[in-house]
Amino acid sequence: MVNLNAVPPKNGRDYYIAIGLEGSANKLGVGIIKHPLLNKHDDGDYSHDCQVEILSNIRDTYVTPPGEGFLPRDTARHHRNWCVRLIKKALEEAKIIHPTLDIDVICFTKGPGMGAPLHSVVIAARTCSLLWNVPLVGVNHCVGHIEMGREITKAKNPVVLYVSGGNTQVIAYSEKRYRIFGETLDIAIGNCLDRFARTLKIPNEPSPGYNIEQLAKQCSNKENLVELPYTVKGMDLSMSGILAYIDSLAKDLFKENKKNKILFDKESGEQKVTVEDLCYSLQENLFAMLVEITERAMAHVNSDQVLIVGGVGCNVRLQEMMAQMCIDRSNSKVHATDSRFCIDNGVMIAQAGLLQYRMNDVVKDLSETVVTQKFRTDEVFVDWRE
Amino acid sequence: MSLPKAVYSSRDIEEKLFTVDPNNSRYQTTNGKTTGPSEWVLNAGQVDVDRPSDPRVKDDVSGELTYLSKLRTNLTGLQDDINEFLTDQMELAKKKRIKNEKREMQEQEKRIDDEINELLDGGDGEEEED
Numbered sequence: 001m002v003n004l005n006a007v008p009p010k011n012g013r014d015y016y017i018a019i020g021l022e023g024s025a026n027k028l029g030v031g032i033i034k035h036p037l038l039n040k041h042d043d044g045d046y047s048h049d050c051q052v053e054i055l056s057n058i059r060d061t062y063v064t065p066p067g068e069g070f071l072p073r074d075t076a077r078h079h080r081n082w083c084v085r086l087i088k089k090a091l092e093e094a095k096i097i098h099p100t101l102d103i104d105v106i107c108f109t110k111g112p113g114m115g116a117p118l119h120s121v122v123i124a125a126r127t128c129s130l131l132w133n134v135p136l137v138g139v140n141h142c143v144g145h146i147e148m149g150r151e152i153t154k155a156k157n158p159v160v161l162y163v164s165g166g167n168t169q170v171i172a173y174s175e176k177r178y179r180i181f182g183e184t185l186d187i188a189i190g191n192c193l194d195r196f197a198r199t200l201k202i203p204n205e206p207s208p209g210y211n212i213e214q215l216a217k218q219c220s221n222k223e224n225l226v227e228l229p230y231t232v233k234g235m236d237l238s239m240s241g242i243l244a245y246i247d248s249l250a251k252d253l254f255k256e257n258k259k260n261k262i263l264f265d266k267e268s269g270e271q272k273v274t275v276e277d278l279c280y281s282l283q284e285n286l287f288a289m290l291v292e293i294t295e296r297a298m299a300h301v302n303s304d305q306v307l308i309v310g311g312v313g314c315n316v317r318l319q320e321m322m323a324q325m326c327i328d329r330s331n332s333k334v335h336a337t338d339s340r341f342c343i344d345n346g347v348m349i350a351q352a353g354l355l356q357y358r359m360n361d362v363v364k365d366l367s368e369t370v371v372t373q374k375f376r377t378d379e380v381f382v383d384w385r386e
Numbered sequence: 387m388s389l390p391k392a393v394y395s396s397r398d399i400e401e402k403l404f405t406v407d408p409n410n411s412r413y414q415t416t417n418g419k420t421t422g423p424s425e426w427v428l429n430a431g432q433v434d435v436d437r438p439s440d441p442r443v444k445d446d447v448s449g450e451l452t453y454l455s456k457l458r459t460n461l462t463g464l465q466d467d468i469n470e471f472l473t474d475q476m477e478l479a480k481k482k483r484i485k486n487e488k489r490e491m492q493e494q495e496k497r498i499d500d501e502i503n504e505l506l507d508g509g510d511g512e513e514e515e516d
Contacts (some may be wrong), residue, residue: 065427067430074424074436077422077436
């Protein structure tokens with residue numbers, strides 16, 4: 001039995017309010033949400049339907065010049081210098097004047113992610129907790145994505161494809177854990193796309209992956225894909241070799257290395273492949289691999305729903321390919337969210353954190369708030385689900 | 387208000403106390419010497435839009451900084467002191483490591499030379515028992 005109303009809201013109210021702080025990578029997010037106290041949550045599996053109201057969802061991204069990634073030290077500095085300003089803005093937008101009285105719980109990302117940025121944000125969370133006398137909850141970033149996706153799409157028990165700059169996992173829920181069915185063996189899909197964007201020296205704003213998607217849309221030769229390694233290994237996949245290979249093609253293209261017969265015509269030396277073609281082929285190849293392992297996971301758990309979460313989940317082409325597979329499979333359905341919830345944000349941390357809080361899972365001592373770079377999705381005990 | 391301070395203690399060195407001198411400009415700014423963007427990103431053409439906000443002056447006529455702004459400026463200087471101290475410690479540790487590695491290398495080379503010479507002199511490479 002799951003009782004999401006085990007901990008009553010503060011001050012006899014009929015709703016809960018949570019603030020979420022996220023900063024595991026280059027996005028700093030502060031989100032404030034409200035859950036109404038509902039009778040149906042006394043007993044039953046309704047954690048996907050909390051009727052969440054988003055009071056504020058503020059985000060600021062640390063952006064680097066074209067060709068550069070984000071370094072931990074500079075990303076942490078960005079979070080440190082913006083965190084208070086973002087919290088103030090989020091409170092203002094949510095019309096919260098007395099956080100001590102109005103906020104039930106402060107949720108922060110405990111991991112996984114980059115150590116230094118995580119550390120910057122947890123210091124802000126601890127400070128607010130002491131300042132306002134509000135309890136803390138440490139949240140697994142991946143679980144945050146999953147719970148936000150479930151709440152927004154109302155998908156009750158989907159196979160989850162979690163695709164972002166730091167993670168690539170196919171996940172399904174079973175017996176109080178989000179079990180990882182397949183994952184990357186080396187780099188994440190978003191990292192593969194971002195690093196290719198760096199090779200192409202295209203801007204990092206709004207995001208490198210988005211700019212690759214736009215270039216791929218401009219591909220005029222969609223019938224002739226550039227052949228790339230297809231590296232599905234059972235339920236897992238590998239992307240570092242694909243990146244190395246397509247990087248070498250891009251470099252040959254820029255150097256106009258006519259000896260490369262994939263890029264230039266053998267006889268005339270005429271260019272056959274453009275940067276747009278490379279972007280399109282890379283996306284098609286990587287996404288086909290993701291679709292394959294997701295379909296296999298659906299067969300394993302006999303599910304007819306797919307939920308795509310994480311920054312790469314915004315990619316419309318990935319959503320299209322997944323939707324096609326779902327239709328071909330049994331008229332099943334793909335669920336995805338837009339950039340407000342797909343890309344790292346504070347609201348998702350608040351959503352997962354509030355579920356934890358409502359099950360009475362709070363930090364008892366500040367020593368429990370130490371952040372960690374390695375925190376696997378299946379380490380979390382999901383007691384808010386049957 | 388009382389001034390913030392910091393103490394560094396370690397098994398290897400004497401305890402070190404860091405204090406704030408409120409009259410020194412180092413403790414009157416939110417832009418620290420060691421807390422700026424890294425050289426790497428600046429060389430890559432980064433425009434620094436992530437600077438800390440300036441300290442806030444009280445609304446009255448005193449022209450003084452607010453309590454929290456004063457604390458922030460004090461802590462910025464204190465953080466610089468700590469960062470510089472820790473960087474120096476890292477340099478010392480690095481030099482010590484290089485020195486040790488060099489010494490170990492020389493000892494190893496000497497041992498190999500001795501063994502070769504012993505073999506050339508007709509020994510069997512085994513140490514003789516007394």
